[in-house]
Amino acid sequence: MTHPVQGLDDVVHQRTRLGILAVLAEGSRAQFGFLQESLGLTDGNLSRHLQTLEEAGYVRIEKGYEGRRPRTWIRITKDGRRALATEIDLLKQLVQRIESNHSAPADERQT
Amino acid sequence: MTSLSNEGDPAQAKAWIDDVSVLKSRTRRARRGMWFPLVIFGLVILASTPLYMHFNGDSPPIPALLAPDVPAPTTPPATDIAIGGSSGLLHLFTGGMFTFSPLKITVFWLVAGPMAYLVTAGFYWLHARRRGVATSSRAYVLTGLGLFALLVVTSTPLIPVPVHGNLLVRGLTPLLAVALGLFVLASVERSWALLAFAVPFLALCVTANLYDMANVTYRLGLGSTGPEVNVIVVGSVLLLAGVIFGLAAVRTRQRPS
Numbered sequence: 001m002t003h004p005v006q007g008l009d010d011v012v013h014q015r016t017r018l019g020i021l022a023v024l025a026e027g028s029r030a031q032f033g034f035l036q037e038s039l040g041l042t043d044g045n046l047s048r049h050l051q052t053l054e055e056a057g058y059v060r061i062e063k064g065y066e067g068r069r070p071r072t073w074i075r076i077t078k079d080g081r082r083a084l085a086t087e088i089d090l091l092k093q094l095v096q097r098i099e100s101n102h103s104a105p106a107d108e109r110q111t
Numbered sequence: 112m113t114s115l116s117n118e119g120d121p122a123q124a125k126a127w128i129d130d131v132s133v134l135k136s137r138t139r140r141a142r143r144g145m146w147f148p149l150v151i152f153g154l155v156i157l158a159s160t161p162l163y164m165h166f167n168g169d170s171p172p173i174p175a176l177l178a179p180d181v182p183a184p185t186t187p188p189a190t191d192i193a194i195g196g197s198s199g200l201l202h203l204f205t206g207g208m209f210t211f212s213p214l215k216i217t218v219f220w221l222v223a224g225p226m227a228y229l230v231t232a233g234f235y236w237l238h239a240r241r242r243g244v245a246t247s248s249r250a251y252v253l254t255g256l257g258l259f260a261l262l263v264v265t266s267t268p269l270i271p272v273p274v275h276g277n278l279l280v281r282g283l284t285p286l287l288a289v290a291l292g293l294f295v296l297a298s299v300e301r302s303w304a305l306l307a308f309a310v311p312f313l314a315l316c317v318t319a320n321l322y323d324m325a326n327v328t329y330r331l332g333l334g335s336t337g338p339e340v341n342v343i344v345v346g347s348v349l350l351l352a353g354v355i356f357g358l359a360a361v362r363t364r365q366r367p368s
Contacts, residue, residue, distance in 0.1 A: 015127060022131040026138035027244040034141070034243030038134060066240060073245075088131060091124045098121040 011056040012087045016041065017049050021084040024059060024076035032072040050074060058083055140364055142244040145300045146357030148231040148251070152289050153350025155223045156342060162216045163282065163339040213282055220285040221263070228255040228292075247299060254295040258288035281338040283320045286345055290316040304359075308352055319345050 012018055019039050024030055036046050053059040058080030062073045076084070232252045239245030262284055293309035318324075319341035328340050 015130065018127060019130055019134050022134045023138045023244075026135045027142045027239075028247035029239075029245045030138070031243035037243075038137060088128065091128050094124045095121045095128070 008090055009083055012083045017053055021080055025081055025084055029073045029075040138244055141242050142246045143300055143360055144235055144238045145296055145305055146353045146360055147234045149349055149353030151227050151230055153346050153353050155227050156346030159219055160339050160342045162212055162219055163342050164337055216282045224259045224285055225256055228252045251296045251299050255292040258291055262288060281320060286316040286319055
């Protein structure tokens with residue numbers, strides 16, 4: 001049986017990017033400022049992570065104006081939702097696997 | 112440290128899963144606005160009350176098909192009513208044979224129903240701008256408009272749909288469209304609480320279409336005799352639910368996460 005860690009996607013398997021996708025998956029879209037506030041990130045840091053996610057096709061960035069104020073809205077794509085669901089699933093498997101290893105007698109433990 | 116080791120660190124994996132769940136619930140709290148459509152539709156329903164009232168204690172004309180001994184009805188069965196004859200454009204899709212003004216009721220709902228959905232769409236748009244996170248209200252608004260369109264279309268002779276006569280006599284079929292829309296709203300808002308409200312509310316709306324709640328209020332000595340009692344009960348329940356959901360949203364937003 002394959003170890004769950006082997007199925008992890010490097011783009012999503014990062015705490016901040018996982019958080020970004022989690023926030024975006026909950027609504028239909030979110031503003032840059034909302035993501036910044038929710039995750040406690042600086043402009044530059046959030047921009048860099050969003051760029052990585054956009055390059056992977058997991059988010060779509062829409063820049064525009066509301067009145068005179070520039071606004072950036074970010075949406076999660078279908079691939080992004082799928083990647084998030086897979087990551088959560090693998091993390092849960094990982095926890096379950098290690099917990100069951102700890103609870104099993106020493107001679108039955110998997111490696 | 113921002114990624115797990117190859118062997119996997121269960122404590123960290125757990126922390127990440129918890130992070131995701133906290134972020135999701137915080138975002139959900141920020142974006143939810145389901146109280147608004149409940150309040151709007153509650154007010155719209157209550158605003159229609161005067162159209163359902165029986166003034167001076169008179170009863171509206173009873174159609175002959177339901178009371179064969181009385182003189183011929185002054186209003187034909189609701190499904191056949193149309194302005195300008197059966198080929199007319201405006202069919203009385205709400206029914207309302209037991210009301211004095213089925214035409215006014217139809218015009219009211221034809222305007223107020225779609226307007227309420229459009230106002231709701233506007234609210235969600237503004238709410239998203241203000242909060243920085245959006246709920247896609249499109250499915251709810253389109254379903255609501257579609258249900259009203261379905262009521263109109265099925266009331267024309269073009270698409271004859273067999274409908275139990277009792278459903279049409281009180282002119283309250285728009286309440287069913289409102290109630291069914293709440294299931295879609297519960298889905299887009301991902302709210303079990305709203306779903307738990309939508310189920311009994313639909314049952315209440317079906318009851319309002321089939322039974323005169325005035326029977327109860329009359330026995331209680333409250334006086335009213337017409338379908339306006341049904342309208343007041345349904346509208347008040349929806350309005351109250353909207354207020355409760357609104358207060359709950361304010362409370363959860365103020366709670367530190």
